[in-house]
Every structure is written in C-alpha cells, then in structure tokens.
Amino acid sequence: MAIIVGERINSTRKKIGEAVRKRNSDHIKNEAINQAKAGATYIDVNAGTNPDREFEDLLWLIDTVQSVVDVPLSIDSANPGVVEQVLPKVKQTPLINSISGETNRIEGMLELVAGNGGPVVALCMDDAGLPEDVDGRLKAARSIRKILNGRGVTDDLIVFDPLLRPVSTNPDQVPVFLEACRQIKKEMPDVHLICGMSNISFGLPKRNIINKAFMTLALQAGMDSFVLDPTEEGIMANYYATRAVLGCDEYCMDYIMKARDGSL
Amino acid sequence: MAIIVGERINSTRKKIGEAVRKRNSDHIKNEAINQAKAGATYIDVNAGTNPDREFEDLLWLIDTVQSVVDVPLSIDSANPGVVEQVLPKVKQTPLINSISGETNRIEGMLELVAGNGGPVVALCMDDAGLPEDVDGRLKAARSIRKILNGRGVTDDLIVFDPLLRPVSTNPDQVPVFLEACRQIKKEMPDVHLICGMSNISFGLPKRNIINKAFMTLALQAGMDSFVLDPTEEGIMANYYATRAVLGCDEYCMDYIMKARDGSL
Numbered sequence: 097m098a099i100i101v102g103e104r105i106n107s108t109r110k111k112i113g114e115a116v117r118k119r120n121s122d123h124i125k126n127e128a129i130n131q132a133k134a135g136a137t138y139i140d141v142n143a144g145t146n147p148d149r150e151f152e153d154l155l156w157l158i159d160t161v162q163s164v165v166d167v168p169l170s171i172d173s174a175n176p177g178v179v180e181q182v183l184p185k186v187k188q189t190p191l192i193n194s195i196s197g198e199t200n201r202i203e204g205m206l207e208l209v210a211g212n213g214g215p216v217v218a219l220c221m222d223d224a225g226l227p228e229d230v231d232g233r234l235k236a237a238r239s240i241r242k243i244l245n246g247r248g249v250t251d252d253l254i255v256f257d258p259l260l261r262p263v264s265t266n267p268d269q270v271p272v273f274l275e276a277c278r279q280i281k282k283e284m285p286d287v288h289l290i291c292g293m294s295n296i297s298f299g300l301p302k303r304n305i306i307n308k309a310f311m312t313l314a315l316q317a318g319m320d321s322f323v324l325d326p327t328e329e330g331i332m333a334n335y336y337a338t339r340a341v342l343g344c345d346e347y348c349m350d351y352i353m354k355a356r357d358g359s360l
Numbered sequence: 361m362a363i364i365v366g367e368r369i370n371s372t373r374k375k376i377g378e379a380v381r382k383r384n385s386d387h388i389k390n391e392a393i394n395q396a397k398a399g400a401t402y403i404d405v406n407a408g409t410n411p412d413r414e415f416e417d418l419l420w421l422i423d424t425v426q427s428v429v430d431v432p433l434s435i436d437s438a439n440p441g442v443v444e445q446v447l448p449k450v451k452q453t454p455l456i457n458s459i460s461g462e463t464n465r466i467e468g469m470l471e472l473v474a475g476n477g478g479p480v481v482a483l484c485m486d487d488a489g490l491p492e493d494v495d496g497r498l499k500a501a502r503s504i505r506k507i508l509n510g511r512g513v514t515d516d517l518i519v520f521d522p523l524l525r526p527v528s529t530n531p532d533q534v535p536v537f538l539e540a541c542r543q544i545k546k547e548m549p550d551v552h553l554i555c556g557m558s559n560i561s562f563g564l565p566k567r568n569i570i571n572k573a574f575m576t577l578a579l580q581a582g583m584d585s586f587v588l589d590p591t592e593e594g595i596m597a598n599y600y601a602t603r604a605v606l607g608c609d610e611y612c613m614d615y616i617m618k619a620r621d622g623s624l
Contacts, residue, residue: 263604267607267610271606271607301619301620301624302597302619302624305597305601306605308573308576308598309572310605312572312573312576312577313576313577313580313602313605316577340527340573341527341560341570341577342534342535343531343533343534348527348564351564351565351570355565360566
C-alpha cells in the first residue's frame, strides 16, 4: 500500500480558501478530479483557516469532493471535535491526518482513529517538541506505536511522518531525515512512512526540481507514501521511474505501462 | 573536482558520424559549444566507428572542437597508437577515456596515462570479464589503482567507472552498483567515480526521467562525475538540485545562483 495524498484542497491555499468562502463547488470538483487522475490515492480536505467555521466548511468540502470522485479522503484537521462530526458523512474509510505523540493531540483523536479502521498519519514528535535528530524521531515513533497498537491499530495502518524541514534553512537535515526513515522501517517493517514532500524546497527557486530529487532519495530510504501535489510537473513520473531504478518494479513493467498510457 | 564529460561528439551517433565523414565542422562546433554552455567540464571526442580512419577523424574532431571552446577534451579511444599520435595536438591536459584492468588494455595505455598528467577513466573490470557483484568491481579497482599508483598516477586522477548496465534487463543491479560505489569511495576516498549515465535507461521509454532518478541515487552513493549529454532536459538542473538536497551545497547557494543565471 503506497499512499499518495493529494494535498491541493487546503484552505490555506489562496484559491481554495476563496472557493470555500464562496462555495465555488466547480473549483473544488476540478481540483479533486485532476488529483485523482494524476494518481492521488487519497484526496486531502483541509478547512482549518477559519476555526469557527471549520466544521461547516470541511463538511462542504467532503460532500463536494465525494460527489465527483471515488478516491477516499484524507481528513485533515487537528480538531477532534470536527473530525468526530464529519466522519459519519465520509463514504469510504478515510485516512486521518494527523495525530502526534503530543499528549493533547493523541488523546483527543485516539478513540476516533481506533474506530476508523483506516490509516492514520502520525507525526514523529511528542511533548518534547520537534525532534532534531534520528533518536528523537525514533523515540516518538515507538511511543505512538505502542499507544496505537494498544488500541488495536495495527502497524500497517500507521503512517509515520518523520517531519521534513526545508533544506534551504536546514542544510544538514536530509541525511538525518533519511537515516530516521531507514531506522524506523528497520525496527517496524510494517508501518508506512510519509512526508509533506514540498516542505523540502520551501524558500528555493524552481521547487519542482528539488522536490523530485528529494523524492528519489526518500523512496530509497524506505519512504513509501507522500503528501504532495500529484499534478505537479513530472512528480508522479519520477515516482514510477525511481521505483523502476530501485528494482521495485520488476522489469520496469509498471513504468512501461504508465509511459504507454501517457501518464508519464 | 566533479567531471562532467559531454558525450555527444561520438561517431557512433548517426549525425556525428555523418558530420565526421563530410567534415561538417559547423555541426561539430555547435555540439561543442552547446555542451560547454550546458556545463560540460570535458568534451568527449570519439571517432572509433571507422578504425582505419580513426587517427585522421579524431584529429579533425580535436582541431574542430578546440577551435571554438576552451573546455578540455576527453580523448575517447581504445587504440593506444591513436591516442599517442593525437595527444601532442591536444592543447589542454585531457582526460583519457578509458583504460581497464584487462591486461591488453592497460599495458598499451599505461605509458600515455602516466605521461599525460590528467585524469583517466578506468573501467572496473579485469581479465576475469565484466563483474556481476560488488567484490568483482572492488577487486578490479584495487588492482588498477595499484598499477596506476606505481606509475605515479595519484588517486585524485583516477576516475573509476563501476560499469552500469540497463535496469530494464538487470532489475536488481542498481543496489549492487550503488553499493560498489560506496565501498570504492570508502576504501579509496580520493578517487573519483564516473559512469555512462544513460546506460541505465537503455530500452526504456522516456529515458530522461529514469536518467535523472538514477543520477540522484548515484550522487548520494558517492559518484561525483558523469559521462552524459549535458544538453538533455533538466539533467544538469537535477545535478545541482541533488547536491543541494544532500547538503553538499551550503545554504543551496550554487543552486540559487544557477536558478538566477537561468541555467536550471
């Protein structure tokens, strides 16, 4: 199970925020359809910019997206109350995005995650804050896993996010991040690894070139899932190409099929 | 010292072979200029398709390229007699491309390589043939290094090529190839590593996408040099982006400069 979360429908993006305010459903529908076509296996919906209206806005997004695509949703909210209210309206088992090891963030969501039966993104941080090193990420992952397993959430439904920062301001962090990926997968081979891929290129020109190079390295380090914009030029093609190069795609058959059907 | 050998001026390429036969110097000059502009640090010249005429053809290529660019040449011939004859005509210390550990191939070239004072590409193979595994490559590298060092060729002038094969027909070879790179660099930190990058994508569609993903993985494994077509879309941009992502480009300054001057 590789999870590609299409990230575009997020109200912090100017055009999406506007579409949410004006209830411009055509705009949202197009975003959903385009991301599904481009290869998203989950469509993220986030209406967090206006906390007072988050429930109504998120519900509208959910209804709008579900009216046009069959791809399951990624329910992107830090508010357990909102998640609880919208879940009954979600047609297919969604991904919950996200929890962390911070006491207040895991406690409120735990019941919902356990009842959901779908994957959950868990940020590799706890009450100690954002980890700087490999060990901090591993420690947070271990404690979150223990709690989730204790509530019946099996490893294959846990999607750890080792928290990627921009390389422009953290020049040494990529080797640390990739090593954290390797160690988490070594210790917990059945969990999944995800990241908000474009974080890597924040503040840099031609972000797409940086994003693709990073994605390739992350795939090699065991990352199997991404939160990304699947409509970004060449990004899904790079995903299939890297799998082929790494020998994860026997005789490059997936890659060749994608080339044939015009998706590269 | 990162070596980017621009591979386009090779008579096995149809248009180049034609230009050589017809002495179409404008075509060759343009190829040289375009590759230099795109970032080649050496311009390869190969006239091996017609062994009877190799000396005259190669000499003409050398004169033609040298008339328009200041980038040093990569003298690409398996014939020591031809290399010996053309070397006096080469203005800047060239790269010699290539020797191997095969007795007949190293013996004839050794004197020339030792006298040249520039870098030499050494294929990681010996009389045992094309190595399948990491050890075979390492063993060949060790024995070639010993011979070269013995003739005064220092490690920083040795550019090992661990011999890359197409992933389409060798699905498991990339991890082996990358591991060979890591082990060679660990044991001999001052040597350089190079490969004919586009070999990876032979037989596949949209080769450029595969080439870039492979290049990123190779750079991480310690490869610092490439034989490639620097005019290939996005290839040099991917080189600078990967260096930035890997933290080899402090605060991404090279990358940002390349973006500013329009070279990405």
